[in-house]
Amino acid sequence: MEWSADGIILATRKHGESSLILEAMTRERGRHLGLVRGGRSRRMQAALQPGNRVALVWRARLDDHLGLYAIEPLELRAAQLMTSSTGVYGIQALAALLHFLPERDPHPQLHDGLEAIIAHLHEPLVAGALMVHFELQVLAELGFGLDLTECAATGRCDDLVYVSPKSGRAVCREAGLPYAPRLLPLPPFLAPEASPSRVDGMPSELSGRLPDRQALEDAFRLTGYFLDRHVLAPRLLQMSPARDGFVEAIRRHLQEAESG
Template sequence: MRIDTPAIVVALRSHGEHGAVVRLMTPADGLQPAYVRGARGRRMRPVLMAGNLVQAQLAARTDTQLPQATVELTHSRGPLLGEPLPAAAIEWCCALVAVALPEGQPYPRLFEALDGLLAAIEAAPSASGWGAALVRFELLLLAELGFGLDLQQCAVTGATERLVAVSPRSGRAISAAEAEPYGVRLLPLPAFLLHGGQAAWAEIMDGLALTGHFLQRDILTDRTAPLAEARSRLVERLHRAAGLA
């Protein structure tokens, strides 16, 4: 097996005295684990930070062998890791990909979405500029793993207008008239997920509550407790940034 590909570093785990197993998100080959010699050395540590874009060459003699990789940095997002809010966002979205996706399965849309989200975090002056992209990324990941939400029409009437809520059980949209009797038992459906455009802070937080419910139910099992904690840290920091805490 030989792969030469651009990739996003999503996780790193020490292995042996100087090396590490790195997890790379690639456009055509999905999530790929590989052993990198000297990964914990002075030269490679800045390269193998979560969120960095790299060019990777992976090689293994058999399909069952852990590949060895050489990795060259093409774009660093290391400076963002010194800022609490962007660092929490990068930590969360990379860890989610590293844990939730099966290895070796292609998810080109998720690669593009992750790359776009990281670029938005890097470019935006505040989380209000990338919060909506984060919600859309989480929705896409749910859909790619078979847990997609149906936000196109009302689950009760089939109406496509005035959709304001989502059933926490079925993941289907509910219209305003049908939602009224159920009140807080439904999850708010922010308008930007239906119509695009910019999102206000309140809509971003509603979107994160929506995706968080289904991520917790369908993806974040007991074995992923640290992953759930990473998301909780991010949401807490977003609340503070929005002045809601």
Template sequence: MEWEAPALVLSATPYGEGSAIVHVLTGEYGLYHGLARGGSSRRGRPVWQTGNLVRARWSARLSEQLGGMTAETVHASGARLLDHPLPLAMLASLCALADGSLPEREPHPAIFQGLTSLLARISLDPQWAVDAAMPEIVRWELLLLSELGFGLDLGQCALGGGQDDLAWVSPRTGRAVSDARAGEWRARLLPLPAFVLHPEQTGTPGDWYDGLCLSGHFLRRDAFGQRHRPLPEARIRLADRIARLADVVPPDEATGENSPQPD
């Protein structure tokens, strides 16, 4: 049993003397775990750095075994961002979300392609990441929810069916609500930033923050809650960074703690 394919390194955990348990994401085979001999050694660590695009090869005697993993670096994303804290936090959050939510060995080519494109652009242009990557990240998080079967219904207002003035989302149903019909429920709803529905818009740090609160609420409740896991620390740290840029206090949806449960 074996395969060879382009893969993104999502995580690498030291194992034994010099080896590592690595998690990689491929377009064709999905999320795979494997034992990389020498993966935590001085020579192996740069290859298995989170966010790297590699040419990976997995092999095992039986399909249900952990198997061994080897790889050659194609693009070292993480090493390019060591002096760029916010883009590095973006990379860490994206990889942690994919690693913690995707089922093992189930292909999700759209997630792989979107993540590969995002990580490449963030690492090649850190200034673009600082200025304009957050809307792309929020949209990728919403795509992740959709691929996992928890997609939001943002096409029309849940209270009237119209498509205009959509500004809120129900934290219970994931359906959009127009500003005009929010009424007395407004305080219980999650803001819907315009850039989510209009990709040509980039928004402000406050909008990015609202976007993270929106996707974060459903990631915590559905994608990770269904697996009895907390939202990854890397995702929480990214939300905190954006909160500081927006000069606001992180809400519960972004941190994944004590989220509101409307009636």
């Protein structure tokens, strides 16, 4: 068995004295693992860092084997990611999210979303908005998608300001006001009427009006609630520390921008 594809490195772990097991995200084959012989050598260290884009050739005797990777660097982005706290925490948080996907199950939208976020991790506000959309897409691809297109009570598609924590559906202001303390805020940039973003390189399916600090905090609270409920709690897991670090790094940046 053999295939070749471009991939984004998510993580590595030691194997034996000189090799690594590499975890990469590919567009057609999803999250895929393989052994890199000699991957711990000084010569290969720079190429095998999370966030880098590489050309992969995977070979194995049988399709269900771990297989061997041959690696060719295409875009070494790890050094740039290490220059900002949003880059350091962001790539780890993304890898932790993608780890919940079944191995070798293709998710092209998540692959493309990953590429978009990595390109903007040095821009905290844009990275935060993209990360929220990415978390919503992960929930959807795992079968727990939120319905933010219309009000669960009235069917209205405008003035959607809440989300039901039980159903994961949007609720309009009029229907939700009596129950507001029990509902989650729906940030304006996630509502269907949000205007398209003008950020270069943001995929159209992820576009939306860029948020202010409060909207972004509400958005992370929203996605964090449903990630915990549907993905983490059933596995007896806690939220990734990298995700907490990413959210805090963005919060600090926006606070400094407001005070400056």
